[in-house]
Amino acid sequence: MAQTVAMMIYLFFNLLSHSFLPCMSSGFSLKLIHRDSPHSPLYQPNLSDFERFKKNTKISEARASYFQQWSEAMGKGNSNKLQNVSLRLPLKYHDPIFTVELGLGTPVVKRTLIFDTGSGLTWTQCKPCIRCFKQDQPLFDTRKSRSFKIMSRKNRLAKSFKCTPIGCVYYIGYYSGQISAGVVSVENFAFQTTAGVHRVPGLVFGCGTTNLGNFPPKISGIFGLDKEPISFARQLGSLIKERFSYCLQAINSNTKESYLRFGDEAMIRRTNAQSTPFLKTKQNAILYGLNLSDISIGGQKLGLKQGTFPEGCVIDSGSSVSLLNRIAFLAAKKFFTTYFSKFKNIRRYVGREVPKGFLCYTQPNGFTNFPNMTYHFQGADFHVPSANLFFFERKFFCLAMVTSPNVTILGAYQQRNVRIVYDLKDEMLSFAPEDCAKDAA
Numbered sequence: 001m002a003q004t005v006a007m008m009i010y011l012f013f014n015l016l017s018h019s020f021l022p023c024m025s026s027g028f029s030l031k032l033i034h035r036d037s038p039h040s041p042l043y044q045p046n047l048s049d050f051e052r053f054k055k056n057t058k059i060s061e062a063r064a065s066y067f068q069q070w071s072e073a074m075g076k077g078n079s080n081k082l083q084n085v086s087l088r089l090p091l092k093y094h095d096p097i098f099t100v101e102l103g104l105g106t107p108v109v110k111r112t113l114i115f116d117t118g119s120g121l122t123w124t125q126c127k128p129c130i131r132c133f134k135q136d137q138p139l140f141d142t143r144k145s146r147s148f149k150i151m152s153r154k155n156r157l158a159k160s161f162k163c164t165p166i167g168c169v170y171y172i173g174y175y176s177g178q179i180s181a182g183v184v185s186v187e188n189f190a191f192q193t194t195a196g197v198h199r200v201p202g203l204v205f206g207c208g209t210t211n212l213g214n215f216p217p218k219i220s221g222i223f224g225l226d227k228e229p230i231s232f233a234r235q236l237g238s239l240i241k242e243r244f245s246y247c248l249q250a251i252n253s254n255t256k257e258s259y260l261r262f263g264d265e266a267m268i269r270r271t272n273a274q275s276t277p278f279l280k281t282k283q284n285a286i287l288y289g290l291n292l293s294d295i296s297i298g299g300q301k302l303g304l305k306q307g308t309f310p311e312g313c314v315i316d317s318g319s320s321v322s323l324l325n326r327i328a329f330l331a332a333k334k335f336f337t338t339y340f341s342k343f344k345n346i347r348r349y350v351g352r353e354v355p356k357g358f359l360c361y362t363q364p365n366g367f368t369n370f371p372n373m374t375y376h377f378q379g380a381d382f383h384v385p386s387a388n389l390f391f392f393e394r395k396f397f398c399l400a401m402v403t404s405p406n407v408t409i410l411g412a413y414q415q416r417n418v419r420i421v422y423d424l425k426d427e428m429l430s431f432a433p434e435d436c437a438k439d440a441a
């Protein structure tokens with residue numbers, strides 16, 4: 001920390017500040033690229049589909065364990081400063097699912113960032129840097145940008161940071177050993193859209209000068225869209241009519257990118273939309289938690305008792321497959337066991353390639369009786385068709401959900417082909433089924 005403060009002082013006396021170019025517009029979008037799309041900088045061509053599925057499941061499990069510890073710390077009222085809480089979190093595994101590309105500074109330089117609805121402050125590695133992880137893009141050189149400024153402690157967001165008379169610092173720990181710390185700064189951001197470049201001046205972000213741990217070299221920071229006032233979603237505020245949206249495609253060889261849309265573009269065009277409020281419990285102060293009461297499979301309610309989901313269900317884009325807490329998973333597993341036992345040529349499949357905790361079955365030729373699932377949220381039913389409920393290999397298929405002791409997450413695999421709108425003004429999530437492959441730029 002002392003080093004960071006020293007660097008901040010250094011930056012302070014070496015950087016010039018300039019005024020921004022104002023610009024207003026009602027809607028814009030960003031490409032959202034899944035790690036398994038050949039267009040992704042994170043794409044791993046050598047993995048089989050099942051290996052990718054396993055990897056994505058591990059990412060989701062790691063994510064759940066992160067949320068769990070976070071939620072415990074928040075519940076105990078230890079601190080509402082995630083920056084501090086998360087520093088102590090041990091985590092085995094971390095990899096992003098989606099990346100976005102945007103522009104930063106004047107002149108604009110391209111940044112590839114992790115898209116994360118579970119993170120607050122957007123940050124990127126900055127030059128001059130004390131410790132930076134290896135990244136392919138050149139570090140963001142603050143001295144080369146005419147619009148770079150250090151955030152004033154008079155900024156309304158200053159109370160979210162540790163400030164001294166000369167400025168503020170941030171310190172975020174992600175997962176095990178990954179840290180980004182540096183100077184809280186202000187810059188112009190540029191979003192490339194089909195209508196041209198959309199510029200947003202004066203956004204507060206983290207200029208990371210001390211960044212440790214393993215991040216993929218293809219990325220140079222995090223694009224945070226959680227509920228905190230420091231997140232881009234909240235900072236963009238009325239500029240994006242306080243809403244953003246996405247419609248995730250199923251990934252296959254023909255898949256192009258999905259789109260993250262803001263403002264007027266973040267709309268449900270169909271009439272069959274449903275809405276459910278975000279939970280406002282202490283543990284959900286930052287995350288997009290939804291009030292989940294029960295789950296149906298194949299049209300039958302599991303009959304989960306009230307209180308099965310005390311912290312609700314987090315809708316998350318950084319998890320691929322969904323997670324059900326222990327009680328709900330056991331009930332679902334029991335249902336599937338009974339359900340598939342009715343078909344005489346279907347058996348549990350436990351091949352060598354199948355990790356412990358996966359629920360897989362042999363897949364007879366021509367079998368089509370796959371059940372669907374419905375999440376019963378407060379005032380809205382979120383339907384998961386069987387194509388999003390299972391992962392299909394040739395010989396077998398697996399439930400695309402695993403368990404976590406206490407955390408329930410609605411992951412990206414189950415959100416495919418649904419238009420999802422995060423409405424920060426009315427504090428609710430709206431959704432409707434949509435063919436996301438048709439959600440062109």
Ligand SMILES: *[C@@H]1O[C@H](CO)[C@@H](O)[C@H](O)[C@H]1NC(C)=O
Binds near residue numbers: 046
């Ligand atoms: C991927 O496979 C190719 C050919 O099979 C091999 O040359 C290459 O080293 C592999 N790359 C990785 C990262 O494993």
Ligand SMILES: *[C@@H]1O[C@H](CO)[C@@H](O)[C@H](O)[C@H]1NC(C)=O
Binds near residue numbers: 081083084162
């Ligand atoms: C973080 O925690 C440490 C000790 O637990 C404390 O000294 C420090 O002030 C805290 N930082 C913030 C930003 O709350």
Ligand SMILES: *[C@@H]1O[C@H](CO)[C@@H](O)[C@H](O)[C@H]1NC(C)=O
Binds near residue numbers: 298299372373383
């Ligand atoms: C889910 O499956 C049940 C049982 O097969 C069926 O009755 C119901 O219509 C399905 N729900 C949807 C939305 O497809």
Ligand SMILES: *[C@@H]1O[C@H](CO)[C@@H](O)[C@H](O)[C@H]1NC(C)=O
Binds near residue numbers: 279291292293378379
């Ligand atoms: C969750 O929804 C149920 C109705 O479905 C309601 O009774 C309960 O008060 C809600 N819980 C919270 C924390 O809003």
Ligand SMILES: *[C@@H]1O[C@H](CO)[C@@H](O)[C@H](O)[C@H]1NC(C)=O
Binds near residue numbers: 068405406
């Ligand atoms: C899960 O929650 C229960 C109480 O609801 C608690 O006893 C248990 O320790 C928690 N498990 C974990 C792994 O935190």
